[in-house]
Amino acid sequence: MELKIKSKLFDEIGLTRTITRLSHEIIEKNKGIDNLAVIGIRTRGAIIAQRICREIKSIEGRDLPLGILDITMYRDDFRNMLEQPKLQKTEIPFNIDDKNIVLIDDVIYTGRTTRAALEAIMAFGRPKCIRMAVLVDRGGRELPIQPDYVGRRISISPGEEISVQMNEVDDIDGVLLVERPTSP
Amino acid sequence: MSSFTLKHLLGLEGVSRDDITTILDTAASFREVLDRPYPKVPTLRGTTVVNLFFEASTRTRISFELAEKRLSADTISFSTATSSVKKGETLRDTAQNIEAMRVDMVVIRHSASGAPHFLSKCIKGTVINAGDGAHEHPTQALLDMMTIRDKFKRIENLRIAIVGDILHSRVARSNIYGLTTMGAQVMLCAPSTLIPYEAHKWPVQISYNVDDAIEWADILMVLRIQLERQQANFFPSLREYHNYFGLTSDRIKRVNRDITIMHPGPINRGVEIESELADSDKSVILNQVTNGVAVRMAVLYLLSGELKSDDEKTKS
Numbered sequence: 001m002e003l004k005i006k007s008k009l010f011d012e013i014g015l016t017r018t019i020t021r022l023s024h025e026i027i028e029k030n031k032g033i034d035n036l037a038v039i040g041i042r043t044r045g046a047i048i049a050q051r052i053c054r055e056i057k058s059i060e061g062r063d064l065p066l067g068i069l070d071i072t073m074y075r076d077d078f079r080n081m082l083e084q085p086k087l088q089k090t091e092i093p094f095n096i097d098d099k100n101i102v103l104i105d106d107v108i109y110t111g112r113t114t115r116a117a118l119e120a121i122m123a124f125g126r127p128k129c130i131r132m133a134v135l136v137d138r139g140g141r142e143l144p145i146q147p148d149y150v151g152r153r154i155s156i157s158p159g160e161e162i163s164v165q166m167n168e169v170d171d172i173d174g175v176l177l178v179e180r181p182t183s184p
Numbered sequence: 185m186s187s188f189t190l191k192h193l194l195g196l197e198g199v200s201r202d203d204i205t206t207i208l209d210t211a212a213s214f215r216e217v218l219d220r221p222y223p224k225v226p227t228l229r230g231t232t233v234v235n236l237f238f239e240a241s242t243r244t245r246i247s248f249e250l251a252e253k254r255l256s257a258d259t260i261s262f263s264t265a266t267s268s269v270k271k272g273e274t275l276r277d278t279a280q281n282i283e284a285m286r287v288d289m290v291v292i293r294h295s296a297s298g299a300p301h302f303l304s305k306c307i308k309g310t311v312i313n314a315g316d317g318a319h320e321h322p323t324q325a326l327l328d329m330m331t332i333r334d335k336f337k338r339i340e341n342l343r344i345a346i347v348g349d350i351l352h353s354r355v356a357r358s359n360i361y362g363l364t365t366m367g368a369q370v371m372l373c374a375p376s377t378l379i380p381y382e383a384h385k386w387p388v389q390i391s392y393n394v395d396d397a398i399e400w401a402d403i404l405m406v407l408r409i410q411l412e413r414q415q416a417n418f419f420p421s422l423r424e425y426h427n428y429f430g431l432t433s434d435r436i437k438r439v440n441r442d443i444t445i446m447h448p449g450p451i452n453r454g455v456e457i458e459s460e461l462a463d464s465d466k467s468v469i470l471n472q473v474t475n476g477v478a479v480r481m482a483v484l485y486l487l488s489g490e491l492k493s494d495d496e497k498t499k500s
Contacts, residue, residue: 070213073225083187084489087213123222 003163004179009136009152012173018151019048022133023055025149026102035128037065037099041117042088045069045105047166048135052104065099067092074116090120097125102149106164108134111145136162136175188486192304192311195320196361204329204366211330211475211482217254218477228257231288231488235261236278237314238294243449243473244314244324248291251480260287275299276306283307289487292316310487318352323483324448325358327476329366331468332403334475335444340367345397347373347429348407348456351380351418355448356407360386373397375429377418394429398436403444406431406457422455432458436466444468 010018030036033056040049046068053064070088103117114132121130133149138156156162156177163176188206190199217223233252237245245261252259275294282290289310292300297317304311315321332339344363350356350372363370364387371389372379373396383390391397398404409425419425436443445457445467453459462469 073213073217073227084486087210087485089213089216091216119226123217123220123224125221 003176003181005176006160006179007177008174009154009162009177010173010175015135015173015175018135019051020055022149022151023052023059026052026131026133027056027059029131029148030100033060033062033064035098035100036102037067037094037096038102038104039067039069039092039117039121040104041113042068042070043169044164044166047168048106048133049104052102052133065094067094067096069103069117069120071113071116071120074120076112076116092124095125096121096127098128101127101130103130103132105132105134106166107136107138107162108132108145108147109138109140111141111143114145115143135164138162188489190487192300192313193322193483193487194300194304194311194313196322196325196358196365197320199322199361199365201365201367204326204362207326207479207482207486208330208333210486211326211478214254214481214485215330215475215478217481218474224254224256226256227485228252228255228488231255231257232286233257233259233289233291233484234282234287235259235314236282236290236292236294237261237263238275238292238299239264239315241293241315243476244293244321247473247476248312248314248323248480251477251484254477255481255484257289257484275303279303279307283309289484312483312487315354317354318357319354320358320361321354321448322358322362323476323480324355325362326483327472327479328355328359328405328446328448329362330475330479331446331472332368332444334471335468336402339363341369342403343369343371343401344403344405345371345373345391345401346405346407347394347397347431349378349409349413349418350374350383350407351378352410352413353407359405360388364388371397371400373429375419375425394431395435395438398431398443399439401443402441403446404431405446405448407448408450409452409456411452411455422452426455430454430456430458431461433461433464436461442466446472448472 038049038053040046053066057063068091070090072085072087131148134147135151137147137150137153159180161178161180163178165172165174167173189203217225235248287309291312291314292303293314294316297319299316300311300313313322329339346356360370371391373391373394376392447469451462
């Protein structure tokens with residue numbers, strides 16, 4: 001399906017710069033990387049999480065524990081979907097108890113995905129705290145949830161959507177503001 | 185994802201390769217949940233499942249109940265010993281009464297082949313077969329396939345010999361349908377009295393010599409000799425069965441290959457399989473049990489999708 005592009009929020013270089021800035025902010029707020037761990041929400045949040053980990057390693061010289069979360073089992077909208085969404089694996093290969101977790105997603109909108117992710121993380125233990133980093137905060141929250149690290153805040157009008165493209169799955173890097181595709 | 189086409193899981197006969205693959209992929213995701221410190225997800229919150237066990241079962245019933253609870257479904261379990269069936273109620277009446285209480289899914293085990301099919305015609309909810317007579321036991325075959333896939337990363341072109349009482353085995357029937365659909369080669373091995381008449385219609389090889397089967401197979405799926413059927417004289421004695429068809433370390437050692445051993449349980453140690461072999465590193469019997477919970481979670485999850493599409497249909 002062709003997306004009608006209205007504007008480009010990030011190009012390739014802008015995206016890299018933002019990920020670098022978010023990485024520095026995370027280190028600054030945590031006062032180093034001790035006790036820090038990163039969990040990305042599938043699909044694109046996980047990719048951003050990988051890039052942030054790489055960036056933090058280049059700054060601090062150490063690997064961070066990295067987890068990947070599939071929140072499908074925790075969704076609150078099962079009853080409204082015609083077909084069961086495909087499940088993918090959650091991989092959190094470290095103990096999260098007493099860790100400072102940074103949860104990472106590409107876009108935050110209603111906050112429902114974040115709520116589901118928080119519930120999913122709690123199934124793995126009791127972290128010391130969970131903070132959240134997103135590439136784009138597009139407003140429109142339906143739950144009392146706010147991100148701690150934000151690449152860019154914009155408010156968008158009805159009929160518009162954010163499209164995040166990551167090289168690893170989309171063969172190109174960039175964040176676009178697009179017209180919402182009308183369902184046929 | 186190719187969409188899941190089943191409304192009930194009554195058996196694996198006629199179930200497509202895509203649907204089986206979807207179940208196995210989904211089960212792999214649920215397998216991870218079982219290793220978490222809090223192994224529970226809210227996925228089926230608000231869904232009610234009744235387990236109707238008209239025939240004795242330990243493993244399958246516990247496995248289904250655990251799967252339902254891990255998914256946060258509301259569950260009710262019922263076995264014949266304590267139910268109105270003792271008072272002469274028919275299956276249809278039992279089912280319709282349960283349905284009148286607004287149940288979404290029914291898991292049924294029954295000694296009569298076809299009971300789940302019958303049930304699926306008289307109630308609106310989704311029916312899952314947990315074993316019916318000598319017909320099918322689809323979730324057992326699915327967990328066997330999941331265990332095979334875990335170990336070999338594929339099912340296609342593997343050689344699987346099913347050894348034992350094929351005649352009375354619903355596990356064998358479900359595995360024959362499932363494994364051949366997935367592209368595996370299947371051999372049945374048993375005394376001729378325990379090979380069913382219809383076996384020649386199945387796409388399988390038949391052997392009456394267990395050493396030939398061991399020589400041929402990558403995987404040996406050993407079935408329980410059903411002691412309760414001994415009076416019928418299908419073979420002279422348990423000892424003779426063990427001597428001719430029992431799986432022993434000596435027999436396995438004769439072939440110079442890595443062979444995997446499976447058994448759906450419960451095991452008769454010293455009859456169909458030597459005790460030591462059942463506990464050896466060739467055996468994946470306990471992996472089968474763990475995978476059973478994950479597979480049943482996957483089946484419940486995928487079939488619960490059908491409940492919603494029914495809601496949608498009635499709305500529109």
